[in-house]
Amino acid sequence: MKVTYSYLLSLLLVLTSATNLAAQTVGKLSVSANRRFIQRDGKPFFWLGDTGWLLFVKLDREAVDNYLEDRHQKGFNVIQVMVVHDLRKAVNVYGDSAFVNNDLSKPLTTPGASFASKQQYDFWDHVDYVVNKAASKGIYLGMVPVWGSNIKGGLANREQAAIYTKFLVNRYKRSGNIIWLNGGDIKGSDSAAVWKTIGTTLKKHDPNHLVTFHPRGRSSSSEWFHNENWLDFDMFQSGHKSYAQDTTDIRIGEDNWRYVRTDFGKLPKKPSIDGEPSYEKIPQGLHDTLAPLWTDADVRRYGYWSVFAGGFGYTYGDNTVMQFRRPGDGPGAYGAKDYWYQAIHDPGSSQVQWLKKLILGKPFFERIPDQSLIANQGEKYNYLAATRGRRYAFVYSYTGRTMKINMGKIAGTRVKTSWYDPRTGKTTPGATVSNSGVKEFGPPGEEKEGNDWVLVLESI
The missing domain is CATH 2.60.40 (Immunoglobulin-like)
Structure with a gap:
């Protein structure tokens, strides 16, 4: 394919302008002076997140545009997404592999980034596209570098994780709309050395982006990493079990407000958020598809309970959307029956914006539980x-x-x-x-x- 120098220069200018516009749109996030909230360029920022775990691998560019526009219109300003879900099959919708021989320390990149060229447009170019498109809509990406099961399953070690994390940082530290979610549905005590390595590497080489840890259900990052310098705020996963299904010693059940109270009781003070409550239309307890489904009413309850307890925002999730189920995918996980482009219209996704509106409608930084x-x-x-x-x-x-x-x-x-x-x-x-x-x-x-x-x- 013959490409002229003038064409490449014009394309570079367009891309540079788009990237600069995106950076201006999102603004820098930081922890507020009272250590209880997140602010954007010193102004109130209410995190309204959506769980789009498989966004990078399941959606093509057109679908990405449609999904992000829907979430933008509904007031979402954070999308939580896995960079690597399963190291053994880290391949996107275009058939591009993320790594050489499934080796976390060897990201697979190709010269150039033209979408018109199959040889140029690789896995990481597609991630770039999503990052920039989200930024242009004022949306931050809460990016999980590598999902916890990969590390726990022995698919990557500490040294590989360190090399990979430096690659991510070098690629995205200049993108204004990145938040790093270390971990990924895992206890901090499982492979703790790896999570500390990733956390310290992120903060050392990318100090301008916030870092937290996404933990296993019914636990908080504060249990393991609250005192780590790389952890800017606490994230807990209240999870998907009902009161009756919670058999843990503490028996918090659906009382997600208790996690915020616990986090706030620790020093140094750090902001706290429910990063994974029960998803809309997912079975209670997850695995029994005949169990009752969590509803939009439950989604609202988890949001207001945790935010009124002092949470600085809230992450919504939908069973079908988080896995981006498409025609041809076969049976959906956890009994999902719809396709993602239908499920984005589930009622809870339109209702959680009113929590954000309510909180931002009053003096923000003075609010207390x-x-x-x-x-x-x-x-x-x-x-x-x-x-x-x-x-x-x-x-x-x-x-x-x-x-x-x-x-x-x-x-x-x-x-x-x-x-x-x-x-x-x-x-x-x-x-x-x-x-x-x-x-x-x-x-x-x-x-x-x-x-x-x-x-x-x-x-x-």
């Missing part, structure tokens, strides 16, 4: 989650039950009340009351699971 607002606390689904600033407070009920609130926790002698609908983001005006004593508030509708509401209190 405050359960002392609650005078009639309940357990499990009747739990009431409360958070507040100086002149506002939010209280979330998953069942729409009556709330008894200890007043006087925010400024002012009178308080305006309203009800915020997590399904639609719409507000229903309530009464104006004195800011003293214990007040009782009843949400709209009947008391039942999934009739969730947020009581909004605002100082007058």
Whole structure:
């Protein structure tokens, strides 16, 4: 294929302009001064993540564009994605292998990057395309370098991981929209030396990007790595089991707010987030496809519970979307029946944006969890989650039950009340009351699971 120098120069200018535009769009993320939130260029940043684990290998460029545009329109600003899911078959939709002979320390790259040339456009060029396309839409990629099962299964060692991590850093440290998720559904105690090597390598050679650790279900990065200098914030995976299915000693079950409370109890202070709650339309407990499926109501509950406990954001997930099931893929994992381009319209994906809107609508950095607002606390689904600033407070009920609130926790002698609908983001005006004593508030509708509401209190 004959290509002129002038054509290559023009193409280079176009790509450079696009990359610069992308970098300007996303901004630099950092931990806030009070060590509880993430900020973008010093301004509030509410992490609204989607779980797109197999994005790099399952979608072609057109599908990538469609997926990212859908998520952009719904307010998502982070996509969590694996760079390497299975080292033994690290091949993308175009048939390009990521490595030479499945060796993690030998990424397979070819000269050039033209999509028009099969010889030039390789696995890593496609990753570049996704990174740049996401940045142009203001979306960050939470990239897992190598999924935990590869290391635990002995497919790569510490030395190979170090070489590979340096390759990733050198390739993406100038991309503004990268967040590094070390680990990948694994306990930090499994192959701990490898995870520490990856973490320290990332932070040493790429200090301008945030780093965390994606752990096994029902655990948090804080259990193993909270004091590591490379860990900027804690991430926990509350997981996919119900109260009845959780047989661990601590029996947290669905109470994902407890992980935030535990993380916040450790020093030094670091932000905390639920990086993998139950996915929409995945079986409870994962493996029994006849079990009840988690719903959009559960997705909302996990979001409001963890954020009101102090979480700096929330990651949504959908069973079909996270695996990007396509026609011809065969039976979906965990009983998935739809295709990804159908499942992106599942209701929970449109509803979680209202949590982001609610939080960003009030002074951001002053917000704290405050359960002392609650005078009639309940357990499990009747739990009431409360958070507040100086002149506002939010209280979330998953069942729409009556709330008894200890007043006087925010400024002012009178308080305006309203009800915020997590399904639609719409507000229903309530009464104006004195800011003293214990007040009782009843949400709209009947008391039942999934009739969730947020009581909004605002100082007058």
